[in-house]
Structure formats: C-alpha cells, structure tokens
Amino acid sequence: MNDAVNAAWDDLRALAGGTSGTRTLSELFADPGRLEAFATRLDLPGGPILFDWSKTHLDTPLAAAFTRLADACGFAERRRALFAGEPVNLTEGRAAEHTAQRGVGNDATVEEAAALHERMHMLVEAIHQGALGEVRHLIHIGIGGSALGPALAIDALSRDGAVVDVHVVSNIDGCALEQAFAACDPATTLIAMASKTFTTIETLTNATSALAWLRENGVADPYGRVVALTAAPDRAVEWGIDETRVLPFQESVGGRYSLWSSIGFPVALALGWDEFAAMLDGAAAIDRHFLDTDGADNLCLRAAFADQYYTRLRGCQTRAVFAYDERLALFPSYLQQLEMESNGKRVTTAGQTVDGPTAAITWGGVGTDAQHAVFQLLHQGTVLVPVDFIAAIQPGDALDPAHHRILLSNCFAQGAALMAGKGSDDPARAYPGDRPSATILVDDLDAATLGALIAFHEHRTFANAVLLGINPFDQFGVELGKAIANQIEQGGVRFDPSTEALLAAAGIGD
Numbered sequence: 192m193n194d195a196v197n198a199a200w201d202d203l204r205a206l207a208g209g210t211s212g213t214r215t216l217s218e219l220f221a222d223p224g225r226l227e228a229f230a231t232r233l234d235l236p237g238g239p240i241l242f243d244w245s246k247t248h249l250d251t252p253l254a255a256a257f258t259r260l261a262d263a264c265g266f267a268e269r270r271r272a273l274f275a276g277e278p279v280n281l282t283e284g285r286a287a288e289h290t291a292q293r294g295v296g297n298d299a300t301v302e303e304a305a306a307l308h309e310r311m312h313m314l315v316e317a318i319h320q321g322a323l324g325e326v327r328h329l330i331h332i333g334i335g336g337s338a339l340g341p342a343l344a345i346d347a348l349s350r351d352g353a354v355v356d357v358h359v360v361s362n363i364d365g366c367a368l369e370q371a372f373a374a375c376d377p378a379t380t381l382i383a384m385a386s387k388t389f390t391t392i393e394t395l396t397n398a399t400s401a402l403a404w405l406r407e408n409g410v411a412d413p414y415g416r417v418v419a420l421t422a423a424p425d426r427a428v429e430w431g432i433d434e435t436r437v438l439p440f441q442e443s444v445g446g447r448y449s450l451w452s453s454i455g456f457p458v459a460l461a462l463g464w465d466e467f468a469a470m471l472d473g474a475a476a477i478d479r480h481f482l483d484t485d486g487a488d489n490l491c492l493r494a495a496f497a498d499q500y501y502t503r504l505r506g507c508q509t510r511a512v513f514a515y516d517e518r519l520a521l522f523p524s525y526l527q528q529l530e531m532e533s534n535g536k537r538v539t540t541a542g543q544t545v546d547g548p549t550a551a552i553t554w555g556g557v558g559t560d561a562q563h564a565v566f567q568l569l570h571q572g573t574v575l576v577p578v579d580f581i582a583a584i585q586p587g588d589a590l591d592p593a594h595h596r597i598l599l600s601n602c603f604a605q606g607a608a609l610m611a612g613k614g615s616d617d618p619a620r621a622y623p624g625d626r627p628s629a630t631i632l633v634d635d636l637d638a639a640t641l642g643a644l645i646a647f648h649e650h651r652t653f654a655n656a657v658l659l660g661i662n663p664f665d666q667f668g669v670e671l672g673k674a675i676a677n678q679i680e681q682g683g684v685r686f687d688p689s690t691e692a693l694l695a696a697a698g699i700g701d
C-alpha cells in the first residue's frame with residue numbers, strides 16, 4: 192500500500208473509533224438530511240430503483256474519508272482502464288470486458304460483441320422458426336459462471352411462462368442430470384453446452400451423458416441437437432458440434448461476468464430476444480451511472496464504502512443478502528460466486544500480502560422464510576452481520592394483494608427492528624439493535640431491472656477490489672483442488688492418510 196492509501200485508512204480508523212463510528216444508527220437519524228443523503232432513487236430503463244443505505248453507519252465524514260481512500264487507490268484510473276478494455280486482469284494479462292457486451296466500453300470490443308450477439312439472435316430466431324424441428328425443452332449444461340446467471344435469469348423472469356422450458360444442470364452428480372431428463376421429452380429437447388474454456392470436466396461429462404440419453408431415446412443425430420456457448424469455439428467444433436451452432440464470446444469476458452454474452456442464450460431462446468436485450472439495457476444504465484458518477488454519489492462505490500467499513504473497521508466476516516421476492520431466490524447464490532470468487536483473495540495487484548480481510552462471506556436466502564430460520568442470530572447473536580434486503584414494489588403474483596403487502600411489511604419491519612432493537616428487563620428478550628441493513632427496492636422486477644441489479648453488484652464488487660488493491664478478475668484458488676481431483680482420476684499418486692482412507696472406503700483410486 193502506498194503512503195496515501197495508508198494515510199486514508201488511518202483517517203478512517205480514527206473516524207470509526209471516534210464520533211462517526213460510535214454514533215448509533217438511531218442517533219445518525221437525528222440528522223434531518225440523512226435519508227436524502229444516503230437513500231437514492233435511480234431512474235432506470237426498467238423503472239426506478241431505490242438504493243437505501245441510510246440504515247448503515249456511513250455518515251458524511253466517513254463517506255468523505257472513503258472517497259479520499261478511493262482517490263488514493265486510483266479508483267478513477269482503474270475504472271477508466273476497465274471500461275477502456277485495458278488488461279486490468281494483470282495476473283492473466285487480460286481485459287475484463289463484460290460491460291462491452293452491454294454496449295458500454297472500448298469501441299472495437301463493443302462492435303465485435305454486437306456482431307456476436309447478432310449471430311446468436313439469428314440462431315434464436317431460426318430455432319423459433321423451426322430450423323431444428325420442434326423445441327420444447329432446453330437442457331443448459333454449464334457450471335459456475337456458465338450456469339448461475341442463466342439459472343437466475345430464467346427463474347426470475349419465466350414465471351409467467353416461456354416458449355421453451357429450461358433446465359440448468361451444473362453438478363457432476365448424475366442426480367442433477369437425471370432430474371432434467373425426467374422433465375424433458377428427448378424428441379423436442381436441445382442441449383446447450385456452456386463453457387468458456389470448453390475444458391470443464393463437469394460440463395463435458397454431463398454433455399456426453401446427455402448425448403447418450405438422446406441417442407438411447409431415438410434421436411438419430413444427437414450432436415445436431417447441441418448448441419455450444421463458449422470462448423473456445425475451436426474446441427467446441429473439435430468436440431463434434433457444427434460451427435453453425437457454436438455461439439462464441441470474447442475471451443475478455445470473465446466466467447462470472449458472462450451472462451451478457453452467448454452464455455445468456457437460454458434467456459433469449461426461452462423468453463425472446465427483446466427480454467435479453469432489455470436485460471442488457473438495464474445493465475448498461477448502471478454502467479453509465481458507475482462510469483459517470485464520482486464519490487459517494489456513485490451508488491456502487493457507496494455500497495463498497497459500507498462493505499469496507501463493516502469488513503475492515505468493524506470486523507464483520509460475513510454479509511447476508513435476503514431477497515424478499517421468490518423470483519430472486521437464486522440471487523444470493525449468484526452473488527456468492529460474483530463476490531467470493533472475485534474478491535476472496537490474499538494478495539494485492541502488486542503481489543504483496545493484503546494486510547487485512549478481503550471479501551466477506553456472502554450468504555443469504557429468501558424472506559420471509561429466512562426470518563423463521565436464521566434471523567434469530569441476526570437480531571440477538573454475538574456477531575454483527577450487515578444485511579442487504581432486496582424487494583419489489585409490484586407483486587410477481589396475481590393472488591390476494593395481502594400476500595405482497597405482508598411480504599413487504601415483513602421486509603421493512605426487519606430492517607427497522609435490526610436498527611431500533613428493544614430493551615427488556617429480561618436479557619433473553621432484549622434486542623441490542625444498532626444492526627445495519629441496506630434496502631434495494633425495485634419498482635417492478637422485469638428483465639431490465641434484473642440486468643440493473645446484477646450490474647450494480649458487479650460494479651460494487653469491482654469497487655471493493657479497487658479499495659483493497661486486489662485483482663477481482665482471476666480465480667487461481669479454484670485450481671489446486673481440480674488438479675488433485677485429476678490426479679485421483681489418473682491414479683498413481685499417494686495422498687495424506689485421511690484422503691487415502693476416504694478413497695479406499697469409496698473404492699476409488701488404486
């Protein structure tokens with residue numbers, strides 16, 4: 192860390208240990224301008240989204256000190272480099288050009304991404320017009336970033352019906368694939384093989400079994416039913432997929448940032464091209480906000496300030512995200528990969544050990560279910576967990592409006608209760624309060640709003656990485672376990688006594 196960064200952290204520690212950090216949330220609300228300062232409504236293509244960070248401990252002096260930290264960390268320059276398509280992923284010498292998929296970024300990449308999208312659009316239209324016969328089901332096979340985005344988007348946006356019924360299969364556990372087979376008619380099923388590298392063992396194994404299932408069930412040309420979504424088109428062709436059904440995307444799009452590329456094919460196929468395009472538009476509006484707004488007015492940066500405050504200055508090891516919306520049930524899992532794979536690092540971009548915590552553990556669930564399961568700890572446990580609530584003003588259901596009213600009342604009640612707490616003569620019944628939460632309130636959950644929500648979190652993750660001085664775009668931590676699994680498969684290598692005993696008990700290895 193350079194001197195300016197150290198000095199900025201010293202200022203922040205002093206503020207956190209002094210007047211700023213010691214005022215309770217309720218005391219902070221004595222400032223009549225607090226709500227206006229920390230709850231901001233953005234008008235976006237899918238309708239407004241309210242980003243309410245007023246129930247966090249951020250105050251004006253802290254926000255100003257974090258802005259000085261961001262300056263010392265070269266935030267503006269790193270953001271410029273990101274959007275310019277410069278190799279911000281230093282360890283792999285690569286750019287991170289997911290925003291270009293949405294039309295915001297380096298001109299040449301934006302143009303190339305648009306051409307690749309057009310190719311996907313044409314294939315989607317051709318399939319809709321019957322070029323591959325009747326298509327009623329899609330088994331989307333991929334893992335990590337090649338599965339979580341499509342799974343989230345399909346689950347969130349297809350409740351009112353879809354022209355193709357999508358099943359996302361990621362796990363190598365055959366039970367996952369069998370479950371999809373049971374729900375699909377082989378004669379009208381397409382397989383999407385989604386893999387950036389086209390080398391991932393889970394995806395290749397699952398795809399091989401899916402082809403066998405098609406063949407065993409009377410499909411004469413199983414390969415003719417496969418569409419590949421990949422940044423390694425040559426490997427897909429080599430694997431046997433005709434190049435007319437290979438939808439490439441650019442190498443500079445990271446796996447967990449790839450929903451916007453051809454990895455989003457299931458969204459376009461099942462919900463229509465306009466929905467996919469709307470998702471990109473919603474995300475692009477957040478890109479522009481992130482690119483054009485400075486300091487704590489930049490909502491992604493403001494959220495990162497709060498994240499750093501809790502992780503670094505208050506010692507919080509986790510952050511919880513609760514979607515008060517069944518359609519966003521997969522959002523916490525999506526964020527887990529985005530945040531933990533991006534910022535779960537221990538070295539800086541300069542290769543030095545980071546002198547403090549990096550990413551918090553992201554966890555969460557859906558409200559109101561979680562209230563009856565884990566909220567006890569949030570209200571009365573001994574660890575402080577900052578919470579994000581996400582909810583929509585418009586219901587996703589057509590039932591008695593009481594459902595949605597009660598859902599939202601509960602969401603807002605939890606934030607209020609965490610903050611206010613409640614005294615009692617009986618210690619078991621006392622709530623300490625002063626527990627922080629942020630609330631993201633969307634108007635209506637449509638494709639554009641979902642795109643905006645995801646892009647907001649992408650940039651929040653990037654902003655956190657800049658404040659920590661780390662590279663959010665590599666993931667070397669996942670490689671060692673994969674390599675050892677390969678050694679086990681190949682045999683001939685000895686491991687520790689515990690691992691050897693487990694292998695022997697399962698009858699694996701030699």
Ligand code: F6P
Nearest residue numbers: 335336337386387388391446669
């Ligand atoms: O193992 C981690 C990872 O590389 C993720 O980053 C990625 O999203 C996932 O595996 C799948 O990789 P691929 O898309 O290349 O199959």
